[in-house]
Amino acid sequence: MNGKKILFVSSELVPYLPENPVSLMSYEAPRMVNSRGGQIRIFMPRYGNINERRHQLHEVIRLSGMNLVINDMDMPLIIKVASIPRERIQVYFIDNEEYFKRKATFADENGNLFPDNDERAIFFAKGVVETVKKLNWSPDIIHIHGWMASLLPLYLREYYADEPLFADSRIVTSIYGVGFDGSLSPGMKEKIAFDQIPGTSIEKLDPPSYNNLLKIAADYSDAVILAADEIPEELQEYVANLQKPVLPYVPFQEFEEAYANFYSTEVLKK
Numbered sequence: 424m425n426g427k428k429i430l431f432v433s434s435e436l437v438p439y440l441p442e443n444p445v446s447l448m449s450y451e452a453p454r455m456v457n458s459r460g461g462q463i464r465i466f467m468p469r470y471g472n473i474n475e476r477r478h479q480l481h482e483v484i485r486l487s488g489m490n491l492v493i494n495d496m497d498m499p500l501i502i503k504v505a506s507i508p509r510e511r512i513q514v515y516f517i518d519n520e521e522y523f524k525r526k527a528t529f530a531d532e533n534g535n536l537f538p539d540n541d542e543r544a545i546f547f548a549k550g551v552v553e554t555v556k557k558l559n560w561s562p563d564i565i566h567i568h569g570w571m572a573s574l575l576p577l578y579l580r581e582y583y584a585d586e587p588l589f590a591d592s593r594i595v596t597s598i599y600g601v602g603f604d605g606s607l608s609p610g611m612k613e614k615i616a617f618d619q620i621p622g623t624s625i626e627k628l629d630p631p632s633y634n635n636l637l638k639i640a641a642d643y644s645d646a647v648i649l650a651a652d653e654i655p656e657e658l659q660e661y662v663a664n665l666q667k668p669v670l671p672y673v674p675f676q677e678f679e680e681a682y683a684n685f686y687s688t689e690v691l692k693k
Contacts, residue, residue, distance in 0.1 A: 424683055425460035427691070429453070430562035430592075432466045432551050434569025436514065438507065439473045440528065444599050444651055445569045448678070452566065454510050455679045456686075464560060466551045468543070468571060469503055469516035471526045480505045480516060486557050491549045493542050494614040498522070500550050517550040529571070529603065536603060540571075541611035541631060545618075548574040552583055561588045564690055567596040567644070570603070573636040574615070576643035581620045593690050596644040598658055600651035602633030634658050641665060646690045648682070 433449035440446050453463045469480070486502035501518040517523075522543045530536050537543070552575070555562070567575055576594045583589060608614075611631040616622055627635045627642075634657050641647050641661065646668040649659075654672075662669055668689035673681040 424456050424686065426462070427456070427564065427686070428462045428464075428560065428562045429456050429564045429566060429686075430464050430466070430551075430555065430560075431566050431568065432572045432575055433567075434467070434571035435528070436465065436467045439467070439478055439505075439514070440470070447675075448597065448650055449568045450507070451675075451678070452568075452682060453512060455682060457510060457512060459683060463512065464555070464558070464562070465512065465514045466554070467514065467516060468547050469501075469518035469523050470528050471524045472528065473516075475503075478505050483515075486515075486554055489553060491546055491553065493546050493549075494617050498546055500546075500553065502550075502554055515554060517547050517554070519546060519550075522546055536605065536607065538608055541607040541614060544571050544574050544607075544636075545578075545614060547571055548578040549582075551575060552578065552586070552589075556586070556588055559588070562592050564686060565589075565592050565594045567594065567640060568650075569599070570633055570636050573640040576640050577615075577620065577624065578618075580643045581624055582618050593646070594644040595646045595648060595686075595690055596637070596640040597648040597650040598637050598641070598654055598662065600653045600655070602637075602655070606630035606632040607636075634661075646670070646685070648685065 431453045435446035436449045437446045453465050456463050480503045483502045489500050490497040491500050498519050503516040506513050612625050612628050615625050627638050638661055647662050648670045649672045652672050670685045
């Protein structure tokens with residue numbers, strides 16, 4: 424991994440949110456690459472339940488200030504950063520008052536998914552790409568973790584198809600067993616289509632369920648990692664029929680060698 428540039432884009436990340444399979448691996452995979460001489464950037468949403476004072480988040484004025492158009496609405500993009508001290512890893516947070524100020528991640532106190540989770544996912548995908556463009560940092564690999572990040576492969580390959588910074592980037596999506604019940608807003612397809620993304624590319628988002636979001640992510644990725652021991656059977660069968668590299672589940676204790684080898688021998692091969 425020496426010298427390789429890897430962009431990690433995640434729904435959740437320890438130590439900023441509670442530990443679960445997604446948040447833990449979103450930390451451990453970058454730590455592994457960092458320890459092996461790779462260059463990394465990590466992006467996640469700045470949810471309102473992240474303690475900014477304790478984790479010393481601060482706004483990066485030079486990266487903030489643009490508006491992203493979401494379903495014909497101008498939404499200000501704010502970029503904040505923090506460092507994971509013991510690893511010297513910097514994390515970039517995608518923020519917007521309307522989408523991420525509330526004191527929760529994906530659902531309200533009654534467990535109901537936020538009705539604008541679809542727009543939050545679109546905003547997150549666009550915000551990551553626009554910020555990386557400002558950084559002028561061309562990643563060799565872009566590794567996706569968690570469903571809130573699942574639209575990024577689609578947007579990179581369709582909306583940002585002509586962006587030279589990502590022309591040679593390889594996309595990897597990790598699929599976890601942790602998802603959500605039900606589906607996101609039934610208007611999600613129309614909101615994505617507003618960005619001139621062909622309807623044929625998002626037919627599977629009917630409805631926009633967890634499984635269907637991850638199918639879209641897998642479709643637009645160059646490789647897939649099965650990151651949990653128990654993954655919905657529908658997703659397992661779908662991934663098994665893809666004509667692209669797939670890393671089967673490996674126990675946490677064995678992931679470092681498996682991921683590093685997969686990156687080098689499968690993801691980066693031309």
